[in-house]
Amino acid sequence: MKRTSWLLIAAxxxxxxxxxxxxxxxxxxxxxxxxxxxxxxxDKKVVSGEAASERSYRSSxxxxxxxxxxxxxxxxxxxxxxxNRGPGAMMTVGLEGEYFFYERLSxxxxxxxxxxxxxxxxxxxxxxxxYTFDLxxxxxWALYVQAGVGIALxxxxxxxxxxxxxxxxxxxxWTDNLSVGADAWFHIFARSxxxxxxxxxxxxxxxx
Numbered sequence: 001m002k003r004t005s006w007l008l009i010a011a012x013x014x015x016x017x018x019x020x021x022x023x024x025x026x027x028x029x030x031x032x033x034x035x036x037x038x039x040x041x042x043d044k045k046v047v048s049g050e051a052a053s054e055r056s057y058r059s060s061x062x063x064x065x066x067x068x069x070x071x072x073x074x075x076x077x078x079x080x081x082x083x084n085r086g087p088g089a090m091m092t093v094g095l096e097g098e099y100f101f102y103e104r105l106s107x108x109x110x111x112x113x114x115x116x117x118x119x120x121x122x123x124x125x126x127x128x129x130x131y132t133f134d135l136x137x138x139x140x141w142a143l144y145v146q147a148g149v150g151i152a153l154x155x156x157x158x159x160x161x162x163x164x165x166x167x168x169x170x171x172x173x174w175t176d177n178l179s180v181g182a183d184a185w186f187h188i189f190a191r192s193x194x195x196x197x198x199x200x201x202x203x204x205x206x207x208x
Contacts, residue, residue, distance in 0.1 A: 066176070067100040067132075068103045069100065070100055070208060071098070071099050071207070072098050072099075072100070072106075072205050072206065072207040072208065073095070073096070073206055073208070074095070074096045074097075074098075074205035075093075075094075075203070076092075076093065076094040076110065076183050076203050077091075077092050077093035077112070077201040078091055078092065079200055079202060080092065080200055081114040081122075081197060083122065083187070083195050083196065083197030084195050084197070085189075085193055086119075086195075087114070087116055087120040087122065088116060088120075089116060090115055090122070091115060091117075092112055093112065094110055094111055094113065094201075095110070095111050098128075098130060104132040104133070105131055106129070106130045107128065107129045107130070108128060110124075110128055110148070111124070111125055111126070112126070114197075114199065119155075120154070121154075122153070122154055123152065124151065124152040124187075125150045125152075126148045126149075126150035126162055127149065127150055129147055129148070130144050130146040131144060133145075140172055141170065141173075142170065142173070143168070143169075145168045146164075146185075147164065147165045147167060148162075148164040148165075148185075149161070149162070149164070152187070159191070160189040160190055161189070161191070162187055162188075162189060162190075163187070164187050164188075167183075167184060169203065170182060171205065176207075177207045178206055179204075179205045179207070180205075181202070181205075182200065182202055183200070183201055184200040184201075185198060186198050
């Protein structure tokens, strides 16, 4: 009888402890499961971040590093030009073509005309060199500087050396081939009566 009483007392005392231990085990198991869930979510974020980085790299690679050995043609204008020694304010429009010897260095030819529709028109043929600065944080944007030396014709008969330094501009890469931006030049027309002028115009370019 005493043994039975002691067994009942022991069972009564051990029951709460067993329940508490079971609770701890369940919490531990739940903690491990939630930790696993957090690790899975972290892994997904890492994978997602790596995929986004890879897409960004591929985008930058296409837009920034796919120019070497390719041609690009552009329409420059209609824009605004001005010169002293008579012409004053004019409208300008032109065409250009360039070849990329390296990813950022190119050379080409720009042909344009500036006119004020009455007495003056300037036709120029301008070989140029251009260096591009890519904005890696904004891979669709690029800036460039340029310089050229060519020939300009006043009203189709008076020739002058066209020293176009400095020049520059920017573009935004709309697609892998098509870009839009702006182009600007400072011109020194060297002849017996040297004149100076400048031109600025929108630019649309297509890369082949």
